[in-house]
Amino acid sequence: xxxxxxxxxxxxxxxxxxxxxxxxxxxxxxxxxxxxxxxxxxxxxxxxxxxxxxxxxxxxxxxxxxxxxxxxxxxxxxxxxxxxxxxxxxxxxxxxxxxxxxxxxxxxxxxxxxxxxxxxxxxxxxxxxxxxxxxxxxxxxxxxxxxxxxxxxxxxxxxxxxxxxxxxxxxxxxxxxxxxxxxxxxxxxxxxxxxxxxxxxxxxxxxxxxxxxxxxxxxxxxxxxxxxxxxxxxxxxxxxxxxxxxxxxxxxxxxxxxxxxxxxxxxx
Amino acid sequence: xxxxxxxxxxxxxxxxxxxxxxxxxxxxxxxxxxxxxxxxxxxxxxxxxxxxxxxxxxxxxxxxxxxxxxxxxxxxxxxxxxxxxxxxxxxxxxxxxxxxxxxxxxxxxxxxxxxxxxxxxxxxxxxxxxxxxxxxxxxxxxxxxxxxxxxxxxxxxxxxxxxxxxxxxxxxxxxxxxxxxxxxxxxxxxxxxxxxxxxxxxxxxxxxxxxxxxxxxxxxxxxxxxxxxxxxxxxxxxxxxxxxxxxxxxxxxxxxxxxxxxxxxxx
Numbered sequence: 001x002x003x004x005x006x007x008x009x010x011x012x013x014x015x016x017x018x019x020x021x022x023x024x025x026x027x028x029x030x031x032x033x034x035x036x037x038x039x040x041x042x043x044x045x046x047x048x049x050x051x052x053x054x055x056x057x058x059x060x061x062x063x064x065x066x067x068x069x070x071x072x073x074x075x076x077x078x079x080x081x082x083x084x085x086x087x088x089x090x091x092x093x094x095x096x097x098x099x100x101x102x103x104x105x106x107x108x109x110x111x112x113x114x115x116x117x118x119x120x121x122x123x124x125x126x127x128x129x130x131x132x133x134x135x136x137x138x139x140x141x142x143x144x145x146x147x148x149x150x151x152x153x154x155x156x157x158x159x160x161x162x163x164x165x166x167x168x169x170x171x172x173x174x175x176x177x178x179x180x181x182x183x184x185x186x187x188x189x190x191x192x193x194x195x196x197x198x199x200x201x202x203x204x205x206x207x208x209x210x211x212x213x214x215x216x217x218x219x220x221x222x223x224x225x226x227x228x229x230x231x232x233x234x235x236x237x238x239x240x241x242x243x244x245x246x247x248x249x250x251x252x253x254x255x256x257x258x259x260x261x262x263x264x265x266x267x268x
Numbered sequence: 269x270x271x272x273x274x275x276x277x278x279x280x281x282x283x284x285x286x287x288x289x290x291x292x293x294x295x296x297x298x299x300x301x302x303x304x305x306x307x308x309x310x311x312x313x314x315x316x317x318x319x320x321x322x323x324x325x326x327x328x329x330x331x332x333x334x335x336x337x338x339x340x341x342x343x344x345x346x347x348x349x350x351x352x353x354x355x356x357x358x359x360x361x362x363x364x365x366x367x368x369x370x371x372x373x374x375x376x377x378x379x380x381x382x383x384x385x386x387x388x389x390x391x392x393x394x395x396x397x398x399x400x401x402x403x404x405x406x407x408x409x410x411x412x413x414x415x416x417x418x419x420x421x422x423x424x425x426x427x428x429x430x431x432x433x434x435x436x437x438x439x440x441x442x443x444x445x446x447x448x449x450x451x452x453x454x455x456x457x458x459x460x461x462x463x464x465x466x467x468x469x470x471x472x473x474x475x476x477x478x479x480x481x482x483x484x485x486x487x488x489x490x491x492x493x494x495x496x497x498x499x500x501x502x503x504x505x506x507x508x509x510x511x512x513x514x515x516x517x518x519x520x521x522x523x524x525x526x527x528x529x530x531x532x533x534x535x
Contacts (some may be wrong), residue, residue, distance in 0.1 A: 043419075088386035093534065113462055117462055117463065117464050118463050118464055119462065119464075132464075133467075134419065134447075135447040135448050135463045135464070136417065138351075175421040213450075213451070214455075214458075216448075217421065217447065217448030217450065217457075217459065218424065218448050218449055218450055218451060219446070219447060219448050219449055219450075221463065223448065224449075228451070230420065231451055232424050232426050232427075232451045233426070234351070234355075235349070235351045235427050236351075236426045238355070
């Protein structure tokens with residue numbers, strides 16, 4: 001999204017601007033280095049390959065991937081509606097949909113509890129129907145999707161607006177049906193935005209903690225994702241927590257950097 | 269039996285205190301008299317107390333008592349998990365008093381050379397089963413938790429309440445299969461009050477503070493895992509006399525009365 005903003009200043013940023021920029025960069029990067037410096041390398045491999053760590057990593061990757069799929073399935077239509085249609089209350093709707101962005105995840109977890117919990121608005125009927133969400137991996141995916149969905153919607157909506165609808169109009173004038181236009185013109189046009197949006201949601205889902213803790217619970221291999229495992233390890237073994245944090249950072253960096261590379265190639 | 273006598277005495281004192289504090293902050297004669305006896309020697313001064321999250325209710329009350337007894341003094345609290353607090357102290361956080369929910373985390377702080385003198389045990393806590401109000405699943409014993417279709421939530425073994433749970437399991441020979449192992453006792457309690465879980469294992473004091481939102485089911489095996497709360501003044505304190513004054517209040521009769529009222533046992 002930032003890449004699309006293309007504000008080119010070919011020569012002469014004011015010199016002073018590098019100072020706060022460097023400070024900001026340092027502020028973000030320094031804690032990561034501090035963590036890196038405190039890793040107990042002699043035990044690192046043993047710590048990150050323990051049974052509980054591997055179970056948590058596997059669960060995190062699996063749930064975050066599932067959540068990302070859900071985010072794409074639900075978020076692409078949402079972004080399309082928000083960017084291409086106009087009806088009364090659209091602004092209100094947009095604000096509501098983006099609410100999870102600003103809510104503390106714990107609040108999201110509580111809200112989900114009162115919706116999908118065993119006594120919740122929908123949950124109580126699901127229980128009767130024999131569908132149990134409480135303390136299952138499904139609950140984790142729901143929590144992650146809830147907090148990650150707005151990232152995809154915001155990112156994609158921005159791309160859709162930037163891309164404009166000229167090509168869509170042209171395709172429609174040439175007789176393409178709305179579905180064909182959406183599939184063959186709109187989506188390919190915003191593919192880089194879609195990918196970066198999906199990556200953002202994946203990263204957000206991977207880091208989800210508060211809503212999962214509040215709503216899903218914490219059991220090895222079922223609901224205890226990597227962030228929850230880190231939080232729990234911290235209680236007894238700070239070294240293990242640091243080692244696992246590093247794993248999470250590395251996974252996140254790989255995904256973000258990898259997809260940025262892909263998206264920029266696709267954008268060319 | 270001396271324990272029982274002590275609790276009765278504490279309960280009586282608690283009743284007296286309840287009456288006094290109930291009179292409002294303007295009450296001068298009785299309240300100050302009572303609190304003075306607890307910390308007469310403690311001079312005024314600002315102190316910061318790091319206390320386990322489970323002490324929030326009781327220590328807040330004791331802090332007010334301390335401030336009333338020592339005009340001009342101010343007690344600042346930081347309530348969090350004992351291991352969080354121990355880690356913060358280890359990283360150089362400034363505090364005058366540390367009250368831990370277990371001996372493990374106090375030992376960490378002692379080993380780091382941060383404690384002045386030696387810690388004093390001031391309270392004890394045991395586990396209890398909590399269920400939805402009215403105990404709809406009819407759980408009456410520890411073994412009942414393993415009944416088919418009963419969703420049980422416990423603390424993870426890494427945290428104090430979880431290690432207590434493990435001790436009880438080992439001692440009773442009953443292996444629980446919880447649907448979730450939470451990282452704090454509050455999370456366990458919340459899963460039960462929200463109706464997500466049928467039963468949970470929490471401390472007696474947590475059950476007491478949840479009031480009517482849960483039904484507590486006591487079980488004899490709980491005696492296998494008694495959690496002891498130690499308190500200590502910290503060597504970095506700039507107001508060691510005031511810090512000691514607060515510790516004296518907690519370990520003295522008034523402090524013990526407040527703790528007993530909240531469901532804490534004597535160590």
